[in-house]
Amino acid sequence: MRDDTDLLDALFEPGSETLRGDDAGLLRGHDAISAFRTRRGGVAPRTIASVEVRPVGGDTVLVVGESAFAGGGRGLQTQLWRRTDGVWRIAVAHVTGRPRAFDRSIWRVLGDPLVHGTGAGPLAGVRVAVKDLFDIAGQVVGAGNPEHERSAPTATETAAALRALLDSGADVAGIAGTDEFAYALAGRNAHFGAPPNGADGTRIGGGSTSGPASAVALGQADLGLGTDTAGSLRVPASYQGLWGLRTTHDAVSRHGVLPLAQSFDTVGWLARSPDVLTAAATVSLSETATDVDDGTLLVAEALLDAAEPDTARAFAAWVADTGRPVRRIVLPDLDDLAETLRVVQAAEAWRNHGRWIGEHPGSLGEDVAARFTAAAAVTAEDEDTARARLPELRARIRDAVGGGVLCLPTVPGPAPLRTATGPDVLATRRATLRMTAVAGVGGLPALSAPLLQVGGAPVGVCLVGGPDTDRDLVAAAATFPTHLSNPSHPLRPSHPSR
Structure with missing residues (x-):
């Protein structure tokens, strides 16, 4: 409870085989566990309600501890302890925290749904996580900052880009977090924490469309509505294994969207599949789209x-x-x-x-x-x-x-x-x-x-x-291959350089 990081480090086995997991992912190796612990900022106040000990072998014991949190709720710590050279240390640990109504690092407002769409159309049944820059009638824009959330006026209209999705059958699952004023790319909000990376919990999720990206990657939403100024959609899409489209500048209306830099701001979407992304683009973009030559x-x-x-x-x-x-x-x-x-x-x-x-x-x-x-x-x-x-x-x-x-x-x-x-x-x-x-x-x-x-x-x-x-x-x-390994191939130009 003192968060004595040196003592906690000593309680874990040294080396690369030690494991610690929680709802954010799995940490492998003592160094990674130590680095995480020194930056987590302590633990929530709690007491140990019970401890169960089950010997597995002469030098291995399974320990399960149940915590009672001061603010209500319970959690579990499951540890595999191993005795080496007469010293007992933790080889594997898994921490289960108390259940959360919703993850505040991902969501600012969550509904079931928050806003109903028309219920019919190409996006029927699609749950949308909306970046906290878009006007939603009856809500405020928080822009990733609690003071702005408190001082912002309540919107009377819904942003045009979101209205296009609602009119095509989609529902708003909730308002998802952003880096403050969308002026960052890491997805580390100083006030609400870092939304988890749904593809690899040991890594940051990326921003500034951070909340929608995590919501989609974790299956809490099907489509993320966000903005991209200097990479705010593309970066979290890459980090979390999503499809992310930054649209042609001015192709989608930004009416009702809090700006960062109008010369570069665009509206776009994140999805787990190209089909959902295509559906969102189809209902949101004009009919004047042009073809692209992908033969070369x-x-x-x-x-x-x-x-x-x-x-x-x-x-x-x-x-x-x-x-x-x-x-x-x-x-x-x-x-x-x-x-x-x-x-x-x-x-x-x-x-x-x-x-x-x-x-x-x-x-x-x-x-x-x-x-x-x-x-x-x-x-x-x-x-x-x-x-x-x-x-x-x-x-x-x-x-x-x-x-x-x-x-x-x-x-x-x-x-x-x-x-x-x-x-x-x-x-x-x-x-x-x-x-x-x-x-x-x-x-x-x-x-x-x-x-x-x-x-x-x-x-x-x-x-x-x-x-x-x-x-x-x-x-x-959607026609290109997915490449999962790293062999070394030279690029083979077939035309003279331009």
């Missing part, structure tokens, strides 16, 4: 260099397995793209939320507060310079992609471990933005499809197409 895959060398080596090798093997020819293209400098997006995004984010932040000092978590502090420091000259670059960079990206499909790993690699430090997560964010900025600056649709595994964890393949090729990207991705 476009690959940019700089994007492969930006990925981690294991991810680049897995991606190369996947490309070879598609059987499609490859044409290499040249994109604008990735650092230039990321910095241009960062400056314009920061200027718009501060313009949208700076006044509120100034009126509510101390209301933000440390990482998001630092991001807004940097945003406040962007000068008018900085913004004008970056904004003047946007049309040129956008035109160059669109010219390079043309009517084809640019393929790349969605993110540099698998999701960081949930024990990762703040600086490590920040480094991952910076590396990720170099890859996600291509679609952001280009204003192009981008689909993350769960087609790779690297080190046993999911990594998405991202398909970027020309404007209004959103639905065709999903159809194309």
Whole structure:
């Protein structure tokens, strides 16, 4: 109960075979268990109600303890103790906490359902987790921040993008969490915790569409409605093995959606299958969608260099397995793209939320507060310079992609471990933005499809197409193979570089 981490470390067997599991997943090895424990922030007050001991052998004992929590409810701790060199230590532990009405790290408001749709249409029976940026009549927008939740007005209308889903038969399961003001990619909310990764509980889930992603990956919803500015849909889709579509900029109405940076904000969806994603796109996008040519895959060398080596090798093997020819293209400098997006995004984010932040000092978590502090420091000259670059960079990206499909790993690699430090997560964010900025600056649709595994964890393949090729990207991705191993295959260009 003192959360004496040194003593607890000593009670667990050293080495890589020690196990500790809970509802968030399984930790393997003493080092991983120790790193988790030092960052969990203590345990809920409780007493031990009973202990059952069952000898399994001369040097092995099974112990089951029942806890009574001070705030009500009970939990279990099951431990396999083993005596080695005269010392008893825990070899395997499983912790079962008290049941929760709902996971506050995932949901802000949950219903059964919260809002009924029409009950008929292509989305009938689909449960939607709505990112906490969308207006829902009778609800407030919390934007991932408890102070904003308390001060926000009650919406009188439902956001247009959500209304399209309701009119097609879907129900709103609930309002799901987001990184504060959608200004992050990690899915670590300082106020409500980190939603679990439904594909690998030892890793972070990603954000800022963090709550909807976890809800869909865990089977608590069928469709996540979210936003993508600089990767907020694509990153959690990749981390949790989901299908995630960022739509063409301005293709889906953002009326009734709290903005972050209007030059890049888009509406999109997360799903466990391409069929549900296609249905959402079909009822939400106009009939003017255009086709994409996926006969030849476009690959940019700089994007492969930006990925981690294991991810680049897995991606190369996947490309070879598609059987499609490859044409290499040249994109604008990735650092230039990321910095241009960062400056314009920061200027718009501060313009949208700076006044509120100034009126509510101390209301933000440390990482998001630092991001807004940097945003406040962007000068008018900085913004004008970056904004003047946007049309040129956008035109160059669109010219390079043309009517084809640019393929790349969605993110540099698998999701960081949930024990990762703040600086490590920040480094991952910076590396990720170099890859996600291509679609952001280009204003192009981008689909993350769960087609790779690297080190046993999911990594998405991202398909970027020309404007209004959103639905065709999903159809194309559904024909591609899923690649679960990491052999080394060189990319084989069949056309001269462009």
